[in-house]
Amino acid sequence: MSGLIEFRGVTKVFESGGRRVTALDGIDLSIDAGDVFAIIGYSGAGKSTLVRLVNALETATEGSVLIDGTDITRLSERRLRTVRLGIGMIFQQFNLMRSRTVFGNVAYPLTIAGWDRQRRTERVTELLDFVGITEKAWHYPDQLSGGQKQRVGIARALATNPTILLADEATSALDPETTGEVLRLLKRVNTELGVTILVITHEMEVVRQIADRVAVLDAGRIVEQGRVIDVFAEPRTQTTRRFVATVLHDQPDGDDLARLRTRHGGRLITARIRDDQRIGTTLSSALSRHQVRFEIVYGGIKELGGEPIGRLTLELIGPPDGVDALIAELRETTEVEELAA
Numbered sequence: 512m513s514g515l516i517e518f519r520g521v522t523k524v525f526e527s528g529g530r531r532v533t534a535l536d537g538i539d540l541s542i543d544a545g546d547v548f549a550i551i552g553y554s555g556a557g558k559s560t561l562v563r564l565v566n567a568l569e570t571a572t573e574g575s576v577l578i579d580g581t582d583i584t585r586l587s588e589r590r591l592r593t594v595r596l597g598i599g600m601i602f603q604q605f606n607l608m609r610s611r612t613v614f615g616n617v618a619y620p621l622t623i624a625g626w627d628r629q630r631r632t633e634r635v636t637e638l639l640d641f642v643g644i645t646e647k648a649w650h651y652p653d654q655l656s657g658g659q660k661q662r663v664g665i666a667r668a669l670a671t672n673p674t675i676l677l678a679d680e681a682t683s684a685l686d687p688e689t690t691g692e693v694l695r696l697l698k699r700v701n702t703e704l705g706v707t708i709l710v711i712t713h714e715m716e717v718v719r720q721i722a723d724r725v726a727v728l729d730a731g732r733i734v735e736q737g738r739v740i741d742v743f744a745e746p747r748t749q750t751t752r753r754f755v756a757t758v759l760h761d762q763p764d765g766d767d768l769a770r771l772r773t774r775h776g777g778r779l780i781t782a783r784i785r786d787d788q789r790i791g792t793t794l795s796s797a798l799s800r801h802q803v804r805f806e807i808v809y810g811g812i813k814e815l816g817g818e819p820i821g822r823l824t825l826e827l828i829g830p831p832d833g834v835d836a837l838i839a840e841l842r843e844t845t846e847v848e849e850l851a852a
């Protein structure tokens with residue numbers, strides 16, 4: 512089955528002032544209807560270019576972009592307008608019209624699409640209720656907080672009942688608490704309205720909170736993609752490991768490790784924690800069987816898709832052969848790394 516959004520061998524090269532910049536390089540991507548799919552990457556990785564190809568604000572240099580089976584790289588401007596009607600978009604800076612009220616902002620795309628006054632009013636009322644901002648209907652954007660502005664942005668993007676919502680760094684201007692509220696609203700847009708959401712972000716925490724699947728973009732290429740839980744649990748590239756570390760904070764390195772060393776004289780190991788890998792039983796009998804004590808000295812465990820995930824660093828104190836035996840037993844259950852002395 513093909514996805515709702517598909518990239519097949521997409522390359523995008525910009526040429527400006529005699530310079531060629533390859534913003535995207537051989538992108539293959541398939542996003543199923545109903546997914547919340549995140550694209551994560553550092554600044555300059557090509558995220559905005561990718562999202563602009565979905566609504567045909569840019570055209571691919573090579574390859575094709577399919578929306579619901581239609582190759583939009585070959586469409587006339589007139590047919591593109593129809594495709595774009597099925598795609599809503601929200602932005603980092605909200606892009607609301609300052610001279611119009613909340614109601615006026617949300618009604619605007621309906622006016623453009625030719626809805627009559629009564630249907631417009633009904634639709635806007637319904638949307639403002641859905642995003643929880645009814646009491647601000649007659650306020651202007653400048654009178655709203657960032658989170659409220661983004662709620663208006665979401666209502667406006669949903670006005671014409673799109674099947675796809677593009678969220679380009681939609682929470683990057685918000686504090687963590689407001690980010691959480693907006694992400695919960697987007698999740699409702701996905702589950703209650705069935706809208707497929709493509710989230711563009713540089714924050715792994717956003718991926719963790721909302722996405723089912725993720726693709727990691729690095730210098731114009733997808734270096735990793737899959738279910739969020741799998742990518743978090745087994746990051747295969749250095750770029751992904753760096754992103755995952757920003758959320759889990761689960762492994763000591765650099766200064767943290769040096770400080771641990773000064774405080775703990777025993778052998779240090781880091782053990783991976785996942786739902787199906789339980790180390791408690793092995794550890795709880797280590798003293799009686801191997802004369803080895805342990806202290807938990809570092810770690811982080813988060814809940815992701817209903818499963819715990821993370822790492823714990825332990826100091827093992829006891830006779831060397833007892834510690835060796837315990838590490839061997841733990842390795843039968845999970846991944847264990849001994850931190851060099």
Ligand SMILES: Nc1ncnc2c1ncn2[C@@H]1O[C@H](COP(=O)(O)OP(=O)(O)OP(=O)(O)O)[C@@H](O)[C@H]1O
Nearest residue numbers: 525527532534552553554555556557558559560561
């Ligand atoms: N219109 C353009 N002309 C020339 N180069 C461009 C153009 N748009 C993007 N680029 C270049 O393409 C590369 C990818 O840019 P893009 O904006 O897609 O990355 P990004 O991941 O969205 O980064 P950011 O988060 O900083 O916006 C960058 O090297 C950028 O300079």
